[in-house]
Amino acid sequence: MTSSPSPETADLKRRYQWQCRRGASEVEVVLYAYLERFFDTDTPQQQAAFGRLLECEDVDMLDWFTGHGQPEDPELREFVAGMLRRVATTS
Template structure:
C-alpha cells in the first residue's frame, strides 16, 4: 500500500522535464494512481524507472514495451487520456 508521502514522491518523479511525459504522468498520479489496484501501482512505479526515451516512444504508441507489466500500465495510462473509439 502506498502512503500519501509515497504518492507525493511519485508525483515529483513524474515530472520528467519532457512536456509530453509530464502532461501524462503528473495528472495520472494526481487523479488515477490511488484508484489502481496495488499490482498496477507497482507497475507504474516500475514504469517510472524507465528511460525517458523509452517512455516517450511507448506513450506516443510508436513501440510497445517488451515487458507485459509495462505494456499493461502504458495501456492504462493511454486509455485514460484517449477518447473511447466507437
C-alpha cells in the same frame, strides 16, 4: 463521497510526484494526469507498475506514449496501454 488514500498511498504518491518531473513535457503531462486522476484508487499492483514505469527512460516513455513503440515487458506494456486509455478519457 470519495475516501482519502491511506497514509502509505499518500506518501508513495508524494514520492512519485517528484519522479514525474521529466525533461520531456509530453511525458510529464501523461504521468501527472495518471497520478492525479487514478493513482489513489488503483490497486497496489497498478501503483507498483506505475513505479516501475517511472524507472524507465524518458525517450522510451515518449515512444510508448506517442504510439511509436511498446515496453518489452508484457506487464508494463499492459499497464501503459491501460494508463493511456484512461488518461485519454475526459471525465
